[in-house]
Amino acid sequence: MKIGFLGFGEVASTLSEGLQEHGATVATCVEGRSTRTKNLAGKSGVNLYKTNIELAEVSDILISTVTPFQAIKVAQEVGKYTNGIYVDINNVSPKTTKKALSFIDNGKIVDASIIGSVKKVLNALIIASGEYANQFTELNNYGMNIKVIGGEIGQASAIKMFRSSFTKGISALLFETIYSAYKMGIDEEVLKYIAKTECEGFKDSSISRIISSSMHAKRRGEEMEEVIELISEYIDPKMSNATEKFFKSLYKNVNDLKTRPGDYKEVFKLMDKK
Amino acid sequence: MKIGFLGFGEVASTLSEGLQEHGATVATCVEGRSTRTKNLAGKSGVNLYKTNIELAEVSDILISTVTPFQAIKVAQEVGKYTNGIYVDINNVSPKTTKKALSFIDNGKIVDASIIGSVKKVLNALIIASGEYANQFTELNNYGMNIKVIGGEIGQASAIKMFRSSFTKGISALLFETIYSAYKMGIDEEVLKYIAKTECEGFKDSSISRIISSSMHAKRRGEEMEEVIELISEYIDPKMSNATEKFFKSLYKNVNDLKTRPGDYKEVFKLMDKK
Numbered sequence: 001m002k003i004g005f006l007g008f009g010e011v012a013s014t015l016s017e018g019l020q021e022h023g024a025t026v027a028t029c030v031e032g033r034s035t036r037t038k039n040l041a042g043k044s045g046v047n048l049y050k051t052n053i054e055l056a057e058v059s060d061i062l063i064s065t066v067t068p069f070q071a072i073k074v075a076q077e078v079g080k081y082t083n084g085i086y087v088d089i090n091n092v093s094p095k096t097t098k099k100a101l102s103f104i105d106n107g108k109i110v111d112a113s114i115i116g117s118v119k120k121v122l123n124a125l126i127i128a129s130g131e132y133a134n135q136f137t138e139l140n141n142y143g144m145n146i147k148v149i150g151g152e153i154g155q156a157s158a159i160k161m162f163r164s165s166f167t168k169g170i171s172a173l174l175f176e177t178i179y180s181a182y183k184m185g186i187d188e189e190v191l192k193y194i195a196k197t198e199c200e201g202f203k204d205s206s207i208s209r210i211i212s213s214s215m216h217a218k219r220r221g222e223e224m225e226e227v228i229e230l231i232s233e234y235i236d237p238k239m240s241n242a243t244e245k246f247f248k249s250l251y252k253n254v255n256d257l258k259t260r261p262g263d264y265k266e267v268f269k270l271m272d273k274k
Numbered sequence: 275m276k277i278g279f280l281g282f283g284e285v286a287s288t289l290s291e292g293l294q295e296h297g298a299t300v301a302t303c304v305e306g307r308s309t310r311t312k313n314l315a316g317k318s319g320v321n322l323y324k325t326n327i328e329l330a331e332v333s334d335i336l337i338s339t340v341t342p343f344q345a346i347k348v349a350q351e352v353g354k355y356t357n358g359i360y361v362d363i364n365n366v367s368p369k370t371t372k373k374a375l376s377f378i379d380n381g382k383i384v385d386a387s388i389i390g391s392v393k394k395v396l397n398a399l400i401i402a403s404g405e406y407a408n409q410f411t412e413l414n415n416y417g418m419n420i421k422v423i424g425g426e427i428g429q430a431s432a433i434k435m436f437r438s439s440f441t442k443g444i445s446a447l448l449f450e451t452i453y454s455a456y457k458m459g460i461d462e463e464v465l466k467y468i469a470k471t472e473c474e475g476f477k478d479s480s481i482s483r484i485i486s487s488s489m490h491a492k493r494r495g496e497e498m499e500e501v502i503e504l505i506s507e508y509i510d511p512k513m514s515n516a517t518e519k520f521f522k523s524l525y526k527n528v529n530d531l532k533t534r535p536g537d538y539k540e541v542f543k544l545m546d547k548k
Contacts (some may be wrong), residue, residue, distance in 0.1 A: 006318045016361065018329075029453045037351060052406050063465050068489075081315050091275070092325070115467055115470065116470065116471075123495060127463070127467070149460065149463045150460060150463070152459075154458070155459070155463075158455070158460060158464075159460055159463050159464050159467055160460055160467075162454065162455050162460075162468075163453050163464065163467050163468050163471070165451065166448070166451045166468050167471060169355045169443075169447040169451075169467075169513075170444065170447065172504055172512070173440060173443040173444065173447065173513045174440070176505060176509055176511060176512065176514065177436050177439065177440045177505075177513075179444075179508060179509050180436065180504065180505045180507075180508040180509055181432070181433075183437050183507075183508040183509075184428075184429065184432055184508075185424065185429070185434060186423065186424060186429050186433055186436075188423070188436065189423045189429075189433050190433050190436045191430075193389055193401070193406075193433055193434075193437050194342050194436075194437050194441075196390065196441050197390075197437070198442060198473070199472070199473035199474060199476070200473060200474070201473065226333065231388060231451075231456065233454075234451050234453060234454040234455075234458075235450055235457075235545075236449065236523065237442075237450060237514040238519050238520045238521060238523070239447045239450045239451075239513070239517070240450065242512040242513045242514065242515065242516035243513070246407040246423065246510050246513060247511045249510065249512070271509075
C-alpha cells in the first residue's frame with residue numbers, strides 16, 4: 001500500500017508516523033517547499049518524489065494536506081495524473097472540497113475531515129464521505145481511524161464545519177452574556193448557575209472559550225463567511241450572521257491578543273477601554 | 275416566624291409545604307382569586323387573610339409569587355402597608371423587579387430568583403440579592419435553600435435572566451445548525467460529533483431543546499425583548515437580537531406546537547412545508 005501526501009505539515013507527518021509503524025509505504029514531494037516542511041519530511045523518513053505529479057501517478061491513496069488556500073490549486077495540478085484514490089482532508093468548506101475534487105479526472109474521490117486535533121494523535125478520528133470513502137478505510141488496516149459517514153462529497157467537510165461554527169456561536173453567546181454580567185458584577189455567579197443546567201466542566205471551558213475568542217477573532221470571523229454561505233441554502237442564518245458580526249466586532253475592539261491572557265476578565269477590561 | 279405569600283400558585287404552595295413542615299406560620303389571601311388558587315391554598319392549610327394589605331401588615335417576610343404581569347401591581351397595592359421584608363421572587367427582569375420593589379415604602383426589599391424548577395422541589399435553590407437578602411436567609415432555618423449572591427437589587431433576577439437567555443441562544447444556534455445538517459442528511463452525525471467536544475448528554479439535551487423550541491417559540495421570542503434591553507446597556511446585543519429574531523420567525527413558521535412531537539425531525543418537516 002503506497003500512500004502519498006500532497007503537502008507535508010503536521011497532519012501529514014503525524015499520520016505518516018502511524019502508517020509507517022503499520023507497514024505502509026509513505027511518500028511526498030517537498031520540492032520548492034519551506035525548510036520546515038523539508039525537515040518534517042526528512043525526520044519522518046518518507047519517500048521523496050521530485051514532483052506532485054509523479055507522486056500522484058504512483059500512490060494508491062493520495063491525501064491532500066495542504067493549506068486551505070491551496071486545496072483547489074493542488075488538486076488542479078495533479079487531477080489528470082491521479083491513478084488511485086484522492087482524499088481531500090483539508091480544513092475547507094464543502095464547496096471548496098467539491099471544487100477541488102472536481103479536478104480529479106478518475107473520479108475516485110473522498111471528502112475527509114479530522115475531528116478534533118491531530119496533534120501527536122496518531123489515530124485521530126477521521127470522518128469520510130463519498131462513493132470511494134470505503135476504499136479509504138483500507139488505511140484502518142494501517143492504524144488509521146477512519147469512519148464513513150455518508151455517500152456524498154461535501155458531507156464530511158460539512159460536519160466539521162457545522163461543528164466548528166456551533167462552537168463559535170457558543171463562544172459568541174458566552175462572551176455577550178458573561179461580559180454583560182461582568183459589567184453588573186455577577187459574571188462568576190452567572191457562569192456558576194449556567195453550569196448547573198449545562199455540564200461538568202462548563203465553567204472552565206467557557207472561560208477558555210472567552211479567552212481564545214480574544215486571540216482568534218479575526219480568523220473566526222472570516223471562517224463564519226463560508227458557514228453562512230452554506231447555511232443560507234437551507235435557512236435564514238440569523239445566529240451565524242450574528243456570530244460573524246460578533247467576531248468581526250471583537251477583532252476591531254481587542255485585535256487578536258498575541259499572548260494568552262491569564263483570566264477572561266483581562267479581555268473584558270480591554271473591552272471596557274473602548 | 276410569619277410568612278405571607280402574595281399570590282398562591284405552584285411556587286407558593288410548594289414552598290409553603292416545606293416551611294410549614296419546619297414550623298413556620300404561612301398565610302396568604304385568596305379573595306377574588308381563581309378556584310385553582312383557592313384549592314391550592316385550601317389543601318396547603320395556610321392561614322387566609324381577607325386582603326393582601328392585611329397580609330402585608332402581619333407578615334415578617336412577604337413573598338411575591340404572582341404572574342410576571344402582576345409583579346408591579348401587587349407591590350403597588352401593598353407597598354405602604356408592608357411591615358416586614360418584601361421579597362420579589364417573580365420571574366421578571368431586573369428592571370421590573372426594581373420597579374416593583376420601588377413601591378415598598380419601608381425599603382426592606384429583596385430580589386430573589388428560583389434556579390431551576392420548583393416543581394415538587396421543597397428546597398429548590400433560591401438566589402437573593404439586595405441589602406436585606408441576609409434577613410431573607412433566615413428562612414433557611416425553615417427548610418429553604420436561599421443563597422445571597424450580591425448586595426444589589428437586580429442582580430438575582432439578572433442571573434436568572436442571563437441563564438435563561440443563554441439557554442435560548444443555544445437552542446436557536448442548535449436549531450439553525452441541525453436543521454441545515456438535516457437538509458444535508460447529516461443531522462445525526464453532526465449531533466454526534468458536536469457531542470464529542472461538548473459533554474455527556476449533549477445529544478439528548480439538544481434534541482429536547484429543538485423540540486421544546488417548537489412548543490414555546492412565542493414566549494421565548496417575547497422574553498428576549500427584556501434580555502436585549504438589559505444587555506444593550508453594556509454591549510451591542512448581536513447574539514441576543516438574533517435569538518429573538520430566530521424565535522419570532524420560528525413561531526411564524528410552526529406556531530407553537532400543542533402536543534410534544536416525538537422526534538425533532540417532525541419539527542423540521544413542518545419547516546420544510548413552509
